[in-house]
Amino acid sequence: MWVPHDIRDQLVDFVRYWSQRGEILAIRFIRWLGIAASKFYDWKARYGKVNEHNSWIPRDFWLEDWEKQAIREFFPRTPR
Numbered sequence: 001m002w003v004p005h006d007i008r009d010q011l012v013d014f015v016r017y018w019s020q021r022g023e024i025l026a027i028r029f030i031r032w033l034g035i036a037a038s039k040f041y042d043w044k045a046r047y048g049k050v051n052e053h054n055s056w057i058p059r060d061f062w063l064e065d066w067e068k069q070a071i072r073e074f075f076p077r078t079p080r
Contacts, residue, residue, distance in 0.1 A: 005050050008043045015040070 011033070019026040030040045063071075 005046075009047055011035075012040070012044050012047055 015026050015029045015033075018024070019029055026040075027037060030037055
């Protein structure tokens with residue numbers, strides 16, 4: 001599940017704050033939120049960092065001109 005880093009950090013802050021304030025284990029909050037514990041602790045380890053890709057980021061110049069045109073023609077016809 002991809003979550004923007006600012007929302008990810010807010011969620012880590014929320015769990016930290018309320019688990020300390022309410023004297024409830026963090027794992028209970030994590031379960032209530034429906035997040036896997038491993039995912040939460042990954043987020044906690046990446047706290048304050050921006051999301052980074054593990055693979056190549058596609059570039060505009062990787063597409064041929066005919067591919068770009070096909071995308072432009074296809075996009076208006078697709079339901080949103």
